[in-house]
Amino acid sequence: MPAGESLDWQEQLSRSLLSNEWPDEFNSIINKLSIGEELSREDGHFLFNSKDLDTIGRIANLVKFARFDNSAFFNVNVHINQTNICTLACKFCAFRRGRRAVDAYSMDIEEYVTDLRNYASHVDEVHSVGGLHPDWDILHYEALFSRVKKEFPEIHIKALTAVEIKHISKLSGISIRSTLERLQSAGLGSLPGGGAEILDDDVRAIICKGKESSSEYLEIHQTAHELGMPTNCTMLFGTVETIDQRITHLLKLRELQNTTGGFQCFVPYPFLPDDSRLPQAQLASGTEILRMIAISRLMLNNIPHIKAYRMNIGDEIAELALQFGADDIDGTVQKESIMHLAGSKAPLDHDKEKLAKIVIDSGSKPVQRNTTYTRFEEYILPKAPARRHLRMAAGE
Numbered sequence: 488m489p490a491g492e493s494l495d496w497q498e499q500l501s502r503s504l505l506s507n508e509w510p511d512e513f514n515s516i517i518n519k520l521s522i523g524e525e526l527s528r529e530d531g532h533f534l535f536n537s538k539d540l541d542t543i544g545r546i547a548n549l550v551k552f553a554r555f556d557n558s559a560f561f562n563v564n565v566h567i568n569q570t571n572i573c574t575l576a577c578k579f580c581a582f583r584r585g586r587r588a589v590d591a592y593s594m595d596i597e598e599y600v601t602d603l604r605n606y607a608s609h610v611d612e613v614h615s616v617g618g619l620h621p622d623w624d625i626l627h628y629e630a631l632f633s634r635v636k637k638e639f640p641e642i643h644i645k646a647l648t649a650v651e652i653k654h655i656s657k658l659s660g661i662s663i664r665s666t667l668e669r670l671q672s673a674g675l676g677s678l679p680g681g682g683a684e685i686l687d688d689d690v691r692a693i694i695c696k697g698k699e700s701s702s703e704y705l706e707i708h709q710t711a712h713e714l715g716m717p718t719n720c721t722m723l724f725g726t727v728e729t730i731d732q733r734i735t736h737l738l739k740l741r742e743l744q745n746t747t748g749g750f751q752c753f754v755p756y757p758f759l760p761d762d763s764r765l766p767q768a769q770l771a772s773g774t775e776i777l778r779m780i781a782i783s784r785l786m787l788n789n790i791p792h793i794k795a796y797r798m799n800i801g802d803e804i805a806e807l808a809l810q811f812g813a814d815d816i817d818g819t820v821q822k823e824s825i826m827h828l829a830g831s832k833a834p835l836d837h838d839k840e841k842l843a844k845i846v847i848d849s850g851s852k853p854v855q856r857n858t859t860y861t862r863f864e865e866y867i868l869p870k871a872p873a874r875r876h877l878r879m880a881a882g883e
């Protein structure tokens with residue numbers, strides 16, 4: 488089944504929405520959702536301003552439930568951040584370094600492959616994003632991806648954010664389309680969604696000057712979709728944006744998705760302040776994160792998966808988010824620098840069992856998926872040893 492969702496989910500959603508009682512002020516939202524109509528900018532403002540977060544969460548959870556029943560997804564992956572050397576200096580970024588910094592690093596192809604070898608027996612995805620390295624053009628990444636695919640043909644390469652694609656294209660003197668085509672031929676399977684921040688150029692001029700514009704972000708993803716390459720999309724919220732700009736962001740993604748259908752997952756995550764240079768940021772609270780996730784589920788009716796990115800929001804909020812419309816908690820990750828340098832305390836030692844436990848504690852059924860949501864397997868927690876055996880082991 489595509490994307491793991493129920494085929495008649497809209498029908499199921501209508502039934503469940505109409506068989507529940509809702510506060511009157513939600514009538515318009517309920518009516519629209521029950522006939523599959525897109526929510527408007529005004530609906531978005533209503534949801535952001537409503538004091539009734541409980542109802543918003545209940546509706547988002549019903550939408551999630553209609554699409555995916557009680558399932559919540561995770562995968563088994565590793566993050567390898569290939570370099571922290573970056574020609575840009577986005578204000579929110581605690582990861583990038585100048586070339587001469589003492590802790591600047593760049594992994595050559597053999598170092599990268601050696602690192603991946605440590606995880607290759609049990610992961611099916613490598614997720615790689617990094618800085619805009621001044622020397623790494625298309626030839627470097629073609630060689631890297633071909634090398635990875637040669638040694639690990641089963642591992643899906645999800646790599647390079649839109650700004651990295653733009654950087655490689657510029658450095659190599661070739662078009663975005665040609666860059667993506669060549670990388671795809673070398674083994675690139677999909678693009679992560681990073682770098683969307685807020686798709687409003689006034690916000691981008693403050694927080695990430697010099698990065699790709701909003702329309703470039705969308706064009707790069709559109710080109711990937713046209714080449715049959717699925718992508719994710721993200722939102723970095725809680726910096727300097729207004730609520731209206733957040734809604735604009737959601738509407739732009741929805742509009743592109745209506746054209747291409749190539750986004751598989753939306754990942755909203757809050758700004759983490761440590762060590763970065765954005766003192767004017769308004770930091771998101773736990774309830775604001777849950778509200779953002781629930782509103783994403785309601786506004787983005789055409790993007791199947793909404794991710795509670797535990798690397799950023801932590802295990803506890805990720806668990807709660809599974810009751811607020813999210814259906815995915817990302818993967819095992821195992822090593823990660825970008826969020827952790829920005830202050831994330833999310834544990835990196837989670838195996839499948841620990842991820843499944845987060846899902847079960849939220850009241851959902853853990854399902855392991857692959858990167859492209861085309862293979863699924865319910866994860867059954869290994870049985871705890873019976874007490875009698877424990878006593879025997881303890882010599883009783």
Ligand code: SF4
Nearest residue numbers: 573575577580583618
């Ligand atoms: S967010 Fe990306 S592009 Fe911006 S400074 Fe950090 S590594 Fe560079």
